[in-house]
Amino acid sequence: MKTLGIDPGSSVTGWGLIDGSASRPRLIECGQLRLPAGAAFHTRLLELRRGIDELLVRLRPETAAVEWPFHGVNARSALQLAHARGVLLCSLAEHGIEPDEYAPATIKKAVTGSGRADKVQVRTMVLRLLSASGEQVRGSDAADALAVALCHQQSCRHPAAGTTPSRRGPRTWEALVAEREGRRP
Amino acid sequence: MKTLGIDPGSSVTGWGLIDGSASRPRLIECGQLRLPAGAAFHTRLLELRRGIDELLVRLRPETAAVEWPFHGVNARSALQLAHARGVLLCSLAEHGIEPDEYAPATIKKAVTGSGRADKVQVRTMVLRLLSASGEQVRGSDAADALAVALCHQQSCRHPAAGTTPSRRGPRTWEALVAEREGRRP
Numbered sequence: 001m002k003t004l005g006i007d008p009g010s011s012v013t014g015w016g017l018i019d020g021s022a023s024r025p026r027l028i029e030c031g032q033l034r035l036p037a038g039a040a041f042h043t044r045l046l047e048l049r050r051g052i053d054e055l056l057v058r059l060r061p062e063t064a065a066v067e068w069p070f071h072g073v074n075a076r077s078a079l080q081l082a083h084a085r086g087v088l089l090c091s092l093a094e095h096g097i098e099p100d101e102y103a104p105a106t107i108k109k110a111v112t113g114s115g116r117a118d119k120v121q122v123r124t125m126v127l128r129l130l131s132a133s134g135e136q137v138r139g140s141d142a143a144d145a146l147a148v149a150l151c152h153q154q155s156c157r158h159p160a161a162g163t164t165p166s167r168r169g170p171r172t173w174e175a176l177v178a179e180r181e182g183r184r185p
Numbered sequence: 186m187k188t189l190g191i192d193p194g195s196s197v198t199g200w201g202l203i204d205g206s207a208s209r210p211r212l213i214e215c216g217q218l219r220l221p222a223g224a225a226f227h228t229r230l231l232e233l234r235r236g237i238d239e240l241l242v243r244l245r246p247e248t249a250a251v252e253w254p255f256h257g258v259n260a261r262s263a264l265q266l267a268h269a270r271g272v273l274l275c276s277l278a279e280h281g282i283e284p285d286e287y288a289p290a291t292i293k294k295a296v297t298g299s300g301r302a303d304k305v306q307v308r309t310m311v312l313r314l315l316s317a318s319g320e321q322v323r324g325s326d327a328a329d330a331l332a333v334a335l336c337h338q339q340s341c342r343h344p345a346a347g348t349t350p351s352r353r354g355p356r357t358w359e360a361l362v363a364e365r366e367g368r369r370p
Contacts (some may be wrong), residue, residue: 042274042275042276042277042278046279048275049279049355070264075263079255080269082263082266083274085268086269087272087275089226090272093230098306
């Protein structure tokens with residue numbers, strides 16, 4: 001299942017595509033869409049649409065998730081972000097993809113085990129989970145987008161987590177990494 | 186100059202197209218895009234894009250303005266509105282139109298003379314300025330969108346208002362209506 005994660009921004013939007021299984025996720029490709037800094041806002045939104053449309057045609061993800069990034073940002077930034085997010089959700093819908101959304105704390109918790117992890121921790125765990133090098137994941141927005149994709153992949157593996165828990169309960173990424181590294185979480 | 190005014194909403198988006206001159210504006214057409222109430226948010230955004238794209242192809246406005254509708258709405262509504270607005274601005278940019286934006290108080294002041302006018306006053310003045318009947322302008326969102334267009338038409342007439350005022354100064358709609366009705370403002 002090719003899963004696209006998106007970390008939306010009104011200046012830089014990170015994206016990351018993974019496949020494989022939740023216990024052995026694999027990095028396909030990631031990057032950042034940079035919007036022209038000096039351009040009018042509507043022009044930047046159009047560039048964002050063109051960028052995401054090009055990615056969706058080329059990468060053909062089967063599922064996607066977009067961060068819900070409004071916690072702790074000021075009102076003006078939140079409104080700008082929401083404009084960008086509207087464009088992204090619309091393009092995903094046009095390509096027949098029903099995007100899921102996750103709050104930052106949920107994403108951080110899924111990837112690092114803590115909802116309060118910092119950017120360095122998230123990036124470190126993303127590289128570790130995907131067995132990727134720093135060269136393969138350039139920019140913190142790309143790493144954040146991969147974290148969104150990993151969170152979604154984990155959530156799809158446990159679609160009913162919380163409502164119909166398995167006997168062992170949903171496994172955290174901490175447990176998955178520990179398992180891969182042959183140690184107890 | 187065909188001017189499109191848009192009153193964005195995450196449920197109903199009003200639109201109104203006018204031409205003529207600022208002293209004798211003329212209604213071409215107006216209406217409301219209703220988004221499917223029960224549908225997922227991304228599906229509603231896609232419907233909004235399809236609706237506005239169809240309008241832009243059919244109506245071919247030369248200029249457009251979109252209300253900046255965030256004053257006095259709660260945070261959740263504002264974020265939803267901003268998603269919808271992102272889709273609208275992006276479509277306008279794609280059709281080569283640079284949208285202008287006006288705050289509600291500016292629009293109300295341009296149309297009624299008061300930035301604190303209520304919906305009924307706005308609608309009344311819109312019908313009066315356009316010599317239109319209630320039948321021609323159905324729904325308060327369509328009337329609001331026409332108010333945006335009228336505000337923009339007035340602003341284009343006085344592009345440098347405030348910086349290089351004419352000897353008489355920019356005329357208000359109050360003055361324009363009074364002039365049309367043959368009385369002093």
